[in-house]
Amino acid sequence: MFKDIEHLIRLAVVIAIALVAFVILRAAVVPHSFGQYGHYRGAAIGEIASRPVAFAGHDTCEACHTDVVDQKKLGKHVVVACEACHGALAKHADDPGSVQPGKLDTAVVCARCHEANSAKPKGFPQVATADHAGGLACDTCHQPHRPKIETEGKK
Amino acid sequence: MQIPVEGFMYPNEVELQWSVLIVLYPFITGLVAGAFILASLERVFRVEAVKPTYRLALLTALAFMLVAPLPLQLHLGHPERSLEMYLTPHRSSAMAMFGFVYLWYLMAVLLLEIWLDYRHDIVVLSQTERGWKRLVYRVLTLGSSNVSERALRIDERLGYFITLIGIPSAFLLHGYVGFIFGSVKANPWWSSPLMPIVFIFSAMVSGISAVMLLYMFSTRLRRREIDMRCVDTIARYLLYTFIIDFSLEMLDLIHRIYEADESFRSLDFMVHTRLWMSQVIVQILLGTVAPIALLGLTQFLRFSDLARKGIYVLAGCLTMIGIFAMRWNVVIGGQLFSKSFLGYTTYKMSFATREGLLTAIALMILPFVILWVLVKLLPPWPESASLPGSGAAPAHGAS
Structure with a gap:
């Protein structure tokens, strides 16, 4: 067996x-x-x-950049935290002299929120960037901290 | 790449997450389950006529089984992480538990049954072959060359028992695939308790049809005579299974039409527009009604052997196209409409990318390459059962 x-x-x-x-x-x-x-x-x-903190937080930014805070207060971007567009900048806050943030490409950064999409609420400002700007960077016309363009007469 | 969108889509719905590879996955798994069930016809249900395809069906199931996880691994990336399903099992995830269903079916059912069935041949080949092949066969014998009548009878009984377990396992394997789709309650195109059952029967249809075609083509290639009693029987079983499969699919359709819940108008529109070709024309008319009619004709009218062969090949090919279309319509169709029921997107298949057409074609060719190697190593042909020096019949024929 x-x-x-x-x-x-x-x-x-x-x-x-x-x-x-x-x-x-x-x-x-x-x-x-x-x-x-x-x-x-x-x-x-x-x-x-235990990982090092990457974001400084908007309170830290506002302690030095008071001019930008004043600009933001006049526009809708007052609710947008600084590092939402500029990226994590704790290193810059720790050593502002030697660590400088790079220049933002507004043609890319702005489109992240403002590119037209039918799923976004109607009241939210949105554009089809290709038609609206034709490849131009947004800050050619808009001031990112206070984006609404106000004509002289309406001021 | 701009994806054409119609109406209102939520941002995460515009691009399809499950590509053509996820279409291949249920298609390939279905072929495994179907081929195994055809093999079990001979073993458990004693349908002697289909005996010439028994071993070929087992090897086909194994070849496709080895390829079945590849589409998933290519889709997800990081194939090395798939092992973690076993190391840290996630019991509340149906997808994660698939690893165990797969492993059970591959190791406990398919490999074991093939090994027991071929053991006599393996022992003989380990003594007659030379070179590396001899080494392979010797490893496969596990060092035991006992092929006495008593030992083979024990193998036969154990093999029968494994096939008996194998049938519910095959149902589990493909029922599970249907369950994955059927349990997505957020998607009305998928969410149906009938889904696992429809998947099982469509798997049986595709597997039976694939083995029938493989048997006919391989016999032709070997310049042997096709056993008409065998293909007639397979075609009859294919027809029976197909009728059940079609009835279930129609039951699901009628149920949806009569129930007409909030998703109905949207899905109905989709079937009449974007899925018209792949669902109504290819899946239902060409891939289901036409082969059922062709196979049905052979039951009522008398045809010559040559004509029947032609009809079976045509019906078999149409069946394969139809079942592939069914998988396509389930996987891709279920992602074309918005959860808002107000918009539709488009699937754009890429070509030479990780989840592109080229990869899909390569994945469909790979099982045939594996099958070719398996057939060379373990010849499934009836005449190879009487090998030089073998006195006894092959194990599965001992009953």
Whole structure:
């Protein structure tokens, strides 16, 4: 009888070896803190928290750039945080002298919010940039901190 | 690239997230399940007439099974991460649990059944072949060359048992694919409890049809005579399965039309415009009604062998096109309309990209290359069962 099922026993041994190898591999590669709080690595929370802060926050920007704050107050962009357009600038806030933010390409930055899309609310200012500006950068006509163009007579 | 949009689309709906590769995935998985169910006809239900296709069906299922996860891996990127499904199983995700369904079907059903069925041949080949092939066969014997009548009878009984488990497993494999779509409650085109059942029956249709065509073409290539009793029987089973599949699809359609919920007008418009060609013309008329009519004709009228062969090849090819169109209409169709029911987008297939047409074509060719290698290694032909030095019949024929 044993001789007739020898091949099946050999197969069972191969399967057992594969299972043991899997268990060892699993123990070796799955991080210890996995599943501590949920379906993720528990230690990731501490690692993410210890990463350096990238955003300075608009209060920090406004402490120095008071002229821009005054401009923004006159337009709708008063509600837009500085780093929403300028990007994360904690390094600049820490060392304003040596770390200077790069110049923004308004043809790209403005379109992120203002490119026309039928899914956006009707009251939200939006343009088909290709038709509206024909490739020109938005700040050719608009002042980004106070974007509405006011004609002399209507001032 | 500007995507033509009509009406109102939410921004995240404009570009389709699931591409042609996700169309291929249920198509390929369906062929696996269908081919296996055809093989089980001979093994479990003792339909002796389809015996010439038994081994070919198993190898076809394996060849397509090995390719089945590739579209998903190409679509998602980072294929090395797919192993994490097993290392850290996510039990509440149907998609993540697919890894286990796949593994079970591949390892516990297909490989085991093929190994048990071919063991006699493998042992004989390990003694008669030379060079690297001999080494491969020796590894496959696992060091045991016992092919006594008693050992083969044990293999036969175990193989029968595995096939018995294999049938619900095949249903699980493809029912799961239907479940993935059917359980997306946000999408009325998919969300239907009938989806898993429709997928299973369409899988059986495509698998049976694929093995029938493969058997006919391979026999022709080998310049042998096609066993007409075998193809007649397969064609009959194809017709029966097709009728059930078509009835279920029509039941789903009639149910939707009668229920006419809030999505109906939008979906109805889509079927009459963007999906008219792929759904009504290709899937329903060319890919379902035409093959059912052709196969039905052979049941009522007497045709010559040559004419029947022609009809079967035509019906088989139309079936494959029809089932592919069905997968296309489910996957792509379900992403063409807006959840607002007020707008429609367009699918633009790219060509030589990771998810483009070229990749899809390569993925459809790959199973045939694998099948060719498998056939060379483990000949499935009836005449190769009587190998030099073998006294006993192959294991599956012992019953």
